[in-house]
Amino acid sequence: MPPSAAPTLRQQRLGTELRKLREHSGLTATAAAALLGLKQAQVSSIEAGRYAVSADRVRTLARAYNCGDQALVEALAAMTGGRTRGxxxxxxxxxxxxxxxxxxxxxxxxxxxxxxxxxxxxxxxxxxxxxxxxxxxxxxxxxxxxxxxxxxxxxxxxxxxxxxxxxxxxxxxxxxxxxxxxxxxxxxxxxxxxxxxxxxxxxxxxxxxxxxxxxxxxxxxxxxxxxxxxxxxxxxxxxxxxxxxxxxxxxxxxxxxxxxxxxxxxxxxxxxxxxxxxxxxxxx
Structure with a gap:
């Protein structure tokens, strides 16, 4: 999905929570990118809310970060996609x-x-x-x-x-x-x-x-x-x-x-x- 120049609060919050999971796992953005086959800039953009991710990508990130809180993972997965159209x-x-x-x-x-x-x-x-x-x-x-x-x-x-x-x-x-x-x-x-x-x-x-x-x-x-x-x-x-x-x-x-x-x-x-x-x- 293309990057967003002006992410919404919801998109920023998803990125923030993914960053928290990564940091809790002890991985740097560079190490996480290498593990997931991404560029470091992509990981940074995801965590800034500028790059929309899919629910499956969120679950993949959570597994890589050893997050065992499935309720949190599924809540984050539900926040994926582009802007909410309301x-x-x-x-x-x-x-x-x-x-x-x-x-x-x-x-x-x-x-x-x-x-x-x-x-x-x-x-x-x-x-x-x-x-x-x-x-x-x-x-x-x-x-x-x-x-x-x-x-x-x-x-x-x-x-x-x-x-x-x-x-x-x-x-x-x-x-x-x-x-x-x-x-x-x-x-x-x-x-x-x-x-x-x-x-x-x-x-x-x-x-x-x-x-x-x-x-x-x-x-x-x-x-x-x-x-x-x-x-x-x-x-x-x-x-x-x-x-x-x-x-x-x-x-x-x-x-x-x-x-x-x-x-x-x-x-x-x-x-x-x-x-x-x-x-x-x-x-x-």
């Missing part, structure tokens, strides 16, 4: 690459856990609420840019309503529920939407109230996308310049799993969380 592909010319990667990451995740302190999660926003938030961008989006961002954000929400909906847990601080983006009418409709979607079997919404004596994570917002095996989990952080940062090092994943677990320990149960949301809505 609805997000139509936005490649209009949005930053990180947002395209985020949509692809969510599509392939087996579970999503998010933590937010001042914003409603993008996947749970109404159209009016999302538009109000996007209008606050600095510098402001041009009208057509805003509409691209808005339609992209709403399209992402389909993973919660598809035939096999994504298991989704949102941990929200009470402060996020009290922010009145767009005014009280839009905020009231947003809270009503949260109450409605929280009744879905695949959606768990839990609130950390102001009265909680603990707030793990110091208010940092992030998404934790679980992969088919724990080694393929990914953390996504928003950046101040509007992009996305993706973390996948073992220590980083462990840290954010711990933060999520601690946040859940001080959050209200779903039923209690809905009562808080209803109370705030009634007060608007």
């Amino acid at each position: 609805w997000w592909d139509a936005y490649r010319e209009h949005l930053p690459g990180g947002l395209i990667d985020l949509a692809e990451l969510e599509h392939h995740a087996v579970e999503l856990r998010v933590a937010l302190s001042l914003h409603i999660p993008a996947l749970l926003q109404t159209t009016d609420h999302a538009r109000s938030m996007l209008r606050e961008a600095v510098p402001p989006f041009r009208p057509y840019e805003l509409e691209h961002r808005l339609s992209y954000r709403i399209k992402r929400q389909e993973i919660l309503h598809r035939a096999a909906p994504l298991p989704y847990t949102a941990l929200l601080h009470e402060a996020a529920l009290r922010m009145q983006y767009g005014g009280p009418d839009i905020a009231r409709a947003q809270l009503a939407h949260l109450l409605e979607v929280s009744e879905q079997d695949n959606v768990t919404l839990r609130v950390i109230p102001f009265t909680s004596p603990h707030f793990p994570g110091n208010g940092q917002s992030f998404d934790y996308a679980a992969g088919p095996v724990p080694q393929l989990d990914t953390v996504q952080l928003d950046t101040h310049h509007g992009g996305c940062e993706f973390l996948d090092a073992e220590a980083q994943l462990a840290k954010y799993r711990t933060v999520l677990d601690r946040m859940e320990s001080c959050a209200l149960e779903p039923a209690g969380s809905r009562k808080v949301i209803e109370s705030i809505k009634q007060g608007l």
Whole structure:
């Protein structure tokens, strides 16, 4: 397959995991290339995600690297091929690459856990609420840019309503529920939407109230996308310049799993969380 000049996050992750397997085996890229009958440059391109590989090639590499974790090998084999062609592909010319990667990451995740302190999660926003938030961008989006961002954000929400909906847990601080983006009418409709979607079997919404004596994570917002095996989990952080940062090092994943677990320990149960949301809505 031809090399890719701009590999996606998924392609880069496959290459990174193959590099980890090689390094764990103690082989250099040169030694691995000689063992497999490849050029060293080919191995480097595969590990950089610039060269698409087949599922059989991944299994061959795993055998050469003495990887006995078949669940991981098969998960990596499932990531092979070129770019995933999904609805997000139509936005490649209009949005930053990180947002395209985020949509692809969510599509392939087996579970999503998010933590937010001042914003409603993008996947749970109404159209009016999302538009109000996007209008606050600095510098402001041009009208057509805003509409691209808005339609992209709403399209992402389909993973919660598809035939096999994504298991989704949102941990929200009470402060996020009290922010009145767009005014009280839009905020009231947003809270009503949260109450409605929280009744879905695949959606768990839990609130950390102001009265909680603990707030793990110091208010940092992030998404934790679980992969088919724990080694393929990914953390996504928003950046101040509007992009996305993706973390996948073992220590980083462990840290954010711990933060999520601690946040859940001080959050209200779903039923209690809905009562808080209803109370705030009634007060608007």
